Amino acid sequence: MITLNLNGKDHSLDVPEEMPLLWAIRDVAGYSGTKFGCGMGLCGACTVHVDGQATRACITPVGLAVGKKVTTLEALHADPVGQVVQQAWLELGVAQCGYCQGGQIMTATALLKGNPNPDDAQIETAMAGNVCRCGTYNRIRAAIHVAADKLKEGQA
Amino acid sequence: MTQSNSDDFAVANLSRRGFLKGVVASGALLIAANWGWRNAFAEEKKAYGADGMAHGWVDDPKVFLALGADGLVTFVCSRSEMGQGVRTSLAMVVADELEADWAMIRVVQAPGDEQRYGNQDTDGSRSMRHWFEPLRRCGAAARQMLEQAAAERWQVPVGECRAQMHKVVHGPSGRSLGYGELAEAAAALPVPARDSLRLKAPEQFRYIGKESTRAIDGADIVNGRAVYGLDPRFESMLYAVVARPPVYGGKLKTVDAGAALKVPGVVRVVEIAGSPIPSEYQPLGGVAVVASNTWAAIKGREALKLDWDDGANAVYDSVAYRQAMSQAAKAPGKVVREAGDVEAVFARGGRLFEAEYYIPHLAQAPMEPPVATAYFADGACEVWAPSQAPQVTRERIAERLGIAFDQVKVNVTLLGGGFGRKSKPDFILEAAVLAKEFPGRHVRVQWTRQDDLQHSYFHTVSVEYLRGALDADGKPSAWLHRSVAPSIGALFGPDPRHENPIELGMGFVSMPYALPNLRLENPEAAAHTRVGWYRSVSNIPHAFAVQSFIAELAAAAGRDHRDFLLELLGPARRIDPHSLGDAWNHGESPTLYPIDTGRLRAVVEEATRQAGWGKELPRGRGLGLAVHYSFVTYVAVVLDVEVGDDGTLVVHRADMAVDCGPQINPERIRSQMEGACVMGLGNTVVSEISFKDGRVQQSNLHDYQVARLPLAPKAIAVHPVIPAGEVPLGGVGEPGVPPVGPALANAVFAATGKRIRELPIRDQLKGWREA
Numbered sequence: 010m011i012t013l014n015l016n017g018k019d020h021s022l023d024v025p026e027e028m029p030l031l032w033a034i035r036d037v038a039g040y041s042g043t044k045f046g047c048g049m050g051l052c053g054a055c056t057v058h059v060d061g062q063a064t065r066a067c068i069t070p071v072g073l074a075v076g077k078k079v080t081t082l083e084a085l086h087a088d089p090v091g092q093v094v095q096q097a098w099l100e101l102g103v104a105q106c107g108y109c110q111g112g113q114i115m116t117a118t119a120l121l122k123g124n125p126n127p128d129d130a131q132i133e134t135a136m137a138g139n140v141c142r143c144g145t146y147n148r149i150r151a152a153i154h155v156a157a158d159k160l161k162e163g164q165a
Numbered sequence: 166m167t168q169s170n171s172d173d174f175a176v177a178n179l180s181r182r183g184f185l186k187g188v189v190a191s192g193a194l195l196i197a198a199n200w201g202w203r204n205a206f207a208e209e210k211k212a213y214g215a216d217g218m219a220h221g222w223v224d225d226p227k228v229f230l231a232l233g234a235d236g237l238v239t240f241v242c243s244r245s246e247m248g249q250g251v252r253t254s255l256a257m258v259v260a261d262e263l264e265a266d267w268a269m270i271r272v273v274q275a276p277g278d279e280q281r282y283g284n285q286d287t288d289g290s291r292s293m294r295h296w297f298e299p300l301r302r303c304g305a306a307a308r309q310m311l312e313q314a315a316a317e318r319w320q321v322p323v324g325e326c327r328a329q330m331h332k333v334v335h336g337p338s339g340r341s342l343g344y345g346e347l348a349e350a351a352a353a354l355p356v357p358a359r360d361s362l363r364l365k366a367p368e369q370f371r372y373i374g375k376e377s378t379r380a381i382d383g384a385d386i387v388n389g390r391a392v393y394g395l396d397p398r399f400e401s402m403l404y405a406v407v408a409r410p411p412v413y414g415g416k417l418k419t420v421d422a423g424a425a426l427k428v429p430g431v432v433r434v435v436e437i438a439g440s441p442i443p444s445e446y447q448p449l450g451g452v453a454v455v456a457s458n459t460w461a462a463i464k465g466r467e468a469l470k471l472d473w474d475d476g477a478n479a480v481y482d483s484v485a486y487r488q489a490m491s492q493a494a495k496a497p498g499k500v501v502r503e504a505g506d507v508e509a510v511f512a513r514g515g516r517l518f519e520a521e522y523y524i525p526h527l528a529q530a531p532m533e534p535p536v537a538t539a540y541f542a543d544g545a546c547e548v549w550a551p552s553q554a555p556q557v558t559r560e561r562i563a564e565r566l567g568i569a570f571d572q573v574k575v576n577v578t579l580l581g582g583g584f585g586r587k588s589k590p591d592f593i594l595e596a597a598v599l600a601k602e603f604p605g606r607h608v609r610v611q612w613t614r615q616d617d618l619q620h621s622y623f624h625t626v627s628v629e630y631l632r633g634a635l636d637a638d639g640k641p642s643a644w645l646h647r648s649v650a651p652s653i654g655a656l657f658g659p660d661p662r663h664e665n666p667i668e669l670g671m672g673f674v675s676m677p678y679a680l681p682n683l684r685l686e687n688p689e690a691a692a693h694t695r696v697g698w699y700r701s702v703s704n705i706p707h708a709f710a711v712q713s714f715i716a717e718l719a720a721a722a723g724r725d726h727r728d729f730l731l732e733l734l735g736p737a738r739r740i741d742p743h744s745l746g747d748a749w750n751h752g753e754s755p756t757l758y759p760i761d762t763g764r765l766r767a768v769v770e771e772a773t774r775q776a777g778w779g780k781e782l783p784r785g786r787g788l789g790l791a792v793h794y795s796f797v798t799y800v801a802v803v804l805d806v807e808v809g810d811d812g813t814l815v816v817h818r819a820d821m822a823v824d825c826g827p828q829i830n831p832e833r834i835r836s837q838m839e840g841a842c843v844m845g846l847g848n849t850v851v852s853e854i855s856f857k858d859g860r861v862q863q864s865n866l867h868d869y870q871v872a873r874l875p876l877a878p879k880a881i882a883v884h885p886v887i888p889a890g891e892v893p894l895g896g897v898g899e900p901g902v903p904p905v906g907p908a909l910a911n912a913v914f915a916a917t918g919k920r921i922r923e924l925p926i927r928d929q930l931k932g933w934r935e936a
Contacts, residue, residue, distance in 0.1 A: 025429065028460045036404060036458040041396040042389020044581065045459075046532050047614040051866040054532055082389035095387040099379070102832060105248030105840055107386035108393055108532040108581025133875045140866060142532045142582045143248045144843025145836070146877035 011075050013038065016084035026072025030064075031055045033071040034081060042082035042111050046140070053139030056112035057081050063119035082111040090160065091118045097156035105143035113139050117153050126157055213754035215295035218286070220279035220556070224299035226307040226356060228281060229259065236331060236345030238265050243275040243282035244292040245553050246382065247531075247583035248840070249898045250833035251292050253381045255300055257372040257830055262304025262365060265344070266331040267372060272381050277555025277575035287553045288588050288698065289751065290796035290896025293829055297894055305362045307351070314350035315342050330371075373829055380833075382579065393581045394536040394551030399607035402538070403432060405599055406462045406611055409451040409620050412475040412859035413694045414442045420452050421470035428468055430461025435602050437595060443656050444695070446561050448595045449620055455599060459611050475859055481693035483855035483862075487523060487628065490649045490690055494521060494630035498647055498688025499663055502674045502746040505682030507632075510643035516635040518721055520714055523923045524706040526854040527624035528863075529699050530871060533581020534617040535592035538609040539600035545572040546600060550593045551580035558590035562597045584844075585698030589622050618869050619861040622697020623854055625650045625668075627690075629710030634682075639722035641733060643682040646714075648673050650706060655692035662689040664703065670749035672707035672795055672903065675742055677760045678715075679735030685746075694856065700841075704795040704903035705848065709924070712791035712907030717920065726790055726911065727773050737763025751797050757893050758797045764824050764888055765792055768801035771822035771886050776803035782916075785809070785934070786817075789912025791904040796896030798825040799886070802842070802904040804878070806912035812930035814850060814913070816878040819905075824886040825895035831885065838883040838901040845905025847872030850926045 013020045015038055022037045029048075034040050034057070043066055046054030050065040057066045058080040085091035094117050097103075104110045113136070120127060120135040127135065132153050141149065215222040223229070231239040240259050246252045252272045260270050275282050284295070308328045315333035316323035325336045334341045372378050385391040410416060422434035432455050439450020454465035511517060537550035546566055552558050555575040563570040580587055596610040612620075627650035634643040652668060654661040664673070664687050674685055699705070719729035739759035742750040750758060769792050773779075776788055785808050792801040805818040821838045828834055851870035855862050863869035910921040917933045 024458075028458075032458055032460040035395075036460070039398060040389075041392075041398065044393070044533070045395060045611070046534075047866050048463075049614070049865050049867070052532065052614075082387075086388065098387045099383050102380055102383065102836065104380065104383060104386045105250070105836060106246075106532065106580060106582045107248065107382065107391055108579075110386055111389055114387060129879070136874045138873075140532065140871060140873060142530060142584070142844070142871060144840035144847075144872060144877070146843055146872075146874040147839055147881050148836070149874065150877075 011071065013071060013074060013079060014077065015040065015079045016081060022071070024071055027070045029067050030057065030069045030071045030074050030079070031066035034066060040081050040083055044108055044111060046109065052109070053112040053116055054109045056115040056139070058115060058119060061119070061122065063116045082115060085114065085118065088118065090121050093159050093163070094118045094121065094156045097152040097159065101148050101152045101155060103145050103148040103152050105145055109139065109141045113141065113149055117149070117156070121153065121157060121160065125160060127153065213752065213757070215284065215299070217752050218284035218295065220284045222295060222299040223281070223283040224302040224359070226303045226310070229300070229303050230307050232307070232344055232348040232351065234345050234348050236269055236343055237271055238263065238269055238344070239271045239273055241275045241282070242272050243285050244296070245287040245577055245580055245583065247287070247553065247580035247587070249837055250380060250830060251287065253378060254293060254830040254833055255296055256381055257378050258297055258300045259304040261370050261372040262301045263308050264328040264330060267378050269331055270381070274577050276577065277552070277559045279556040285554070285556050286588070287583070288585065290798070290898040290900060294797070294894035294896065297829060301364055302359060302362055305364050306356050309357050309362065310351040310354045311344060311347050313354055314347040318342065318347070318350065374827070374831065376832055392578050393533050394549070394578045395533065395609070395611065397538050397549040397578065399538070402607040402609060403455050403457065403603055404459045404462050404609050404611060405453045405455040406459070406466050406613065406616070407437060407451050407453045407595055408466050408469055408471055409449040409616065410439065410473050411619070412473070413478045414476040416474045416476065417451060418472040418474045422452070424468035424470070425454055425465040428461055428465040430457045431465040432456055434469070435599060437598055443658055445656055446557065446590050446594065448591050448598065453595070453599055453610070455603070455608065462611070463613065478693045479859040481856045481859045483525070483626070483857065486626070486693070490628035491521060493688040493690065494628045494647045494649045496688065498686040500684060501669055501687050502685040503683065504680070507643040507645050507682045507684045510634050510682050511632065516721065517632065518635070518718060519630070519632040520717055520922055522629040522706070522710045522713060524627050524629070524709055525924060526626045527699055527848060527852050528618050528621040528854050528869060529584035529586035530617060530869065531580070531582025531584055531586055534614055535586065535612040536610065537593040537596040538607055539596035540607045541566070541597070541600035542605045544568050546597050547574040547576065548593055548597060549576045549578055550596070551578050551583070551587055552590060552593060553580065553583050553588040554590060558593050561590055561594055565594055566597060566601055584700040585702070586621060588698055614866065615864045618854065618863050618865065622656070622695040624699030624705065625653070625696045625703065627706040629706055631710060631714040633714065633718050635718060635722050639724055641680060641718055644680045645684050646673070646710065647686045647688055648707065649688050649690050650703065651690045651692035651696050653696050653698065656695060656697065660692050662691055663687050666749045668703040670742070670747040670751070671703035672711065672793060673703070675745055675747040675760060675794070676711055677740050677745070677762055677765070677794070678733045693859070700844065701795060701899040701902040704793060705906065708791065708793040708903035709906045709910070712793065712904065713910050713922070716907070716911040716914065720914070725779070727769065727778055730790065730792065731766055731769060734762045734766050737761070737766060753797055760794055764799045765794060767888070768792060768799045768822040768824050768886050771884050772801035772803045772820045775822065775882060775884050776805065776818070776820040778803065785916055787912050787915025789908045789910065789915055791907035791911060793900070793903040795900045795903055798823065798895035798897065798900040800900050800904050802908040804908045804912045806909065806916055808913060808916045808930050808933060810934055812928055812933060814876070814926070814930070816846065816876070817880070819878040819881040820884065821881065821901060822884045822886050823901070824888050825897050825900070826888065826892045827894055828885055829894070834885070834897050835883045837897045839881045841901025842881050842905050843872045843877050845902045846876050846909060848902070849906040849909050849924055850876060853925050
């Protein structure tokens with residue numbers, strides 16, 4: 010039995026420590042906003058925040074997240090940056106099928122926390138690990154700029 | 166209800182069952198049932214469009230709409246959402262005619278039930294063109310019922326009552342009643358007769374053609390509440406992964422599950438029977454590991470000791486197969502269209518050119534790998550699945566489990582991408598088969614990415630050979646095209662070894678250029694894997710070859726590609742596709758949907774104008790153009806491409822001109838074109854599935870690459886082209902893809918002088934400057 014702090018609450022999970030965080034979150038803790046895409050850290054659909062860092066849940070043993078704060082898409086609205094990113098995504102109609110977008114939003118939020126004013130090249134570098142098969146990349150790039158602008162306005 | 170539309174269907178649309186009755190269930194037939202291809206049955210009266218689809222259409226508001234006392238309107242969406250925006254766009258249509266407030270619209274997803282909802286196959290880029298008119302009538306009928314209910318309440322003539330933005334207003338007195346207040350009374354009224362419906366004039370549209378609506382699932386998606394195939398969760402659920410034969414048609418010889426059963430969480434190991442080739446939508450068979458969570462199932466599968474009998478397809482080797490296709494392309498094949506005498510022109514000699522193009526297998530690789538959950542108890546089965554085809558899913562589950570059709574329920578979740586993969590319910594059948602082994606418990610089958618890439622229904626592989634002659638004026642005087650590709654038809658019956666009429670009709674025989682001497686041939690190719698639909702299907706190789714070769718001829722003639730292309734299109738004319746040998750015509754009427762070369766010309770002109778065609782660019786940078794007609798829509802693309810010294814491609818800009826007829830949801834049309842552009846670039850630059858010893862050589866997204874953000878154009882501009890005169894709706898989901906690949910190859914040629922004839926491009930451009 011391990012204790013996982015997930016979305017601000019402690020969850021007792023009867024799982025082996027080597028189980029990927031993704032399956033612990035989905036199958037055991039019951040949060041479905043984090044998606045399975047590749048199982049090898051190649052697509053980013055499973056991105057969560059572990060102590061604020063964008064982390065691929067599919068290759069992170071749940072044991073490594075013990076004692077840390079894990080945040081999934083479902084709780085991102087409580088994050089001031091995350092909320093602005095979600096809003097930008099909606100305004101630009103970024104999502105098509107939407108399956109990868111949770112991971113995109115989690116990665117974009119982490120990017121903006123570390124770099125509030127990324128240029129296109131920095132966005133490409135930060136987001137290249139998140140695959141969108143529908144091909145929404147242009148709107149993803151635009152939405153990150155919109156979110157960055159909104160965050161700047163918010164501080165002014 | 167007093168007016169049911171079901172009688173009309175019996176006349177206008179043969180049900181799938183009625184359709185099958187008395188006819189041998191051949192491959193062509195199954196394709197016909199799924200693709201609306203009625204052509205093989207000359208004795209039947211031709212039915213086009215939605216009338217030609219199994220179970221046709223329904224326009225009964227009592228089927229599709231529910232209005233609550235709180236005023237909330239629930240629309241039942243019968244088509245599957247996979248990112249194309251169908252839940253939003255169809256709701257826009259019905260809400261508009263209903264005069265509903267968009268904020269009061271809710272959408273629920275219909276389960277698979279074509280007797281009730283009409284055809285539900287979400288494929289072929291046809292949901293909007295088949296459902297626009299029926300759903301307008303649905304909304305209009307409901308609006309008139311609300312007006313009638315208000316008139317009766319007020320005891321005034323209905324002509325004095327007018328529905329307006331979620332309420333009915335009585336003109337003379339100015340009184341009004343909200344839709345919620347009228348809901349119960351309106352629902353008790355008969356549905357007005359079709360010929361009494363007052364449809365809106367286009368200038369009265371609130372939502373149709375406008376930008377005002379927001380995606381119906383947008384907020385759920387960004388908040389993590391949207392429910393996809395892997396999301397339904399049930400008490401004491403079981404999770405399974407399946408070890409499948411690595412070679413198509415292979416069988417399990419032996420399995421030792423001892424170690425697997427020792428993995429904590431593994432509950433049982435179950436064999437799933439495969440199906441002989443052709444396996445259609447049946448599971449491939451193999452061994453399922455069923456566990457208390459997905460991870461345990463995956464670990465359990467890793468611990469299985471498996472021995473397979475690979476069968477005949479173990480010979481499949483992509484390198485050898487390409488050589489065989491290339492050989493086939495060098496010899497005459499089945500002639501599928503001919504005009505004039507190409508051989509006579511070639512025999513005269515002069516300026517002759519030839520080219521051979523290779524376009525590899527692709528995997529749809531939707532971000533959500535195949536996944537489904539099933540429950541079986543008391544002779545009934547219920548599934549939850551991301552399906553593009555819930556009706557055939559239901560039929561196959563009933564057959565496979567040996568239970569009645571009406572004892573199967575198929576709930577359709579959101580699809581985390583489809584691209585044709587989820588038209589085939591093999592993965593849902595696996596879940597149903599396993600659920601029967603665990604009565605009373607929900608069982609989810611999860612495909613890993615490796616499963617998905619190695620056991621897909623792959624996009625075909627093809628060699629396209631072209632030979633052309635230029636006359637003394639630099640005009641093409643002869644055109645020979647041989648298309649060699651294994652057919653989807655091999656899934657459904659004996660391998661036809663030739664492209665079927667649908668595949669041929671995807672930009673091959675339907676090629677509309679003004680060529681005096683032309684011959685199109687289709688030599689044989691055998692299928693050694695499951696070939697299936699991939700977004701835009703055979704248009705991908707056909708458009709790549711035709712649009713590349715036109716550019717090659719233009720260059721050989723020393724002509725501007727755009728001018729050469731427009732000249733080859735010839736004068737604006739409407740061509741009956743049947744006259745070209747395309748009897749399929751996307752299932753649409755040749756009268757309503759001729760191939761209009763004027764519309765092709767218009768999109769070429771618009772895309773090139775927007776892109777600044779003809780502008781001077783430095784070496785290493787170039788514009789590339791291609792145009793293609795597919796899914797009854799016209800799309801031209803110009804790409805502005807820079808090729809770095811190391812061969813890296815940067816697409817600075819994409820200009821896409823689109824004529825899909827009247828635009829219902831312009832915002833989703835743009836998004837589909839943007840996505841098609843990116844997917845088309847991925848197809849062309851990085852993606853390839855290859856086989857060795859019958860096995861797929863790729864296993865995940867590191868070796869099966871797809872477009873990532875750096876490959877996306879820096880800007881994509883989508884330019885709507887509105888045709889002159891009245892034309893019917895075209896398709897949107899697929900037609901953006903085919904012209905992207907050749908536009909890129911043509912841009913690379915303009916930039917570097919290097920002609921791409923083999924896909925994917927990958928590192929072919931490395932060191933181009935020195936070459």
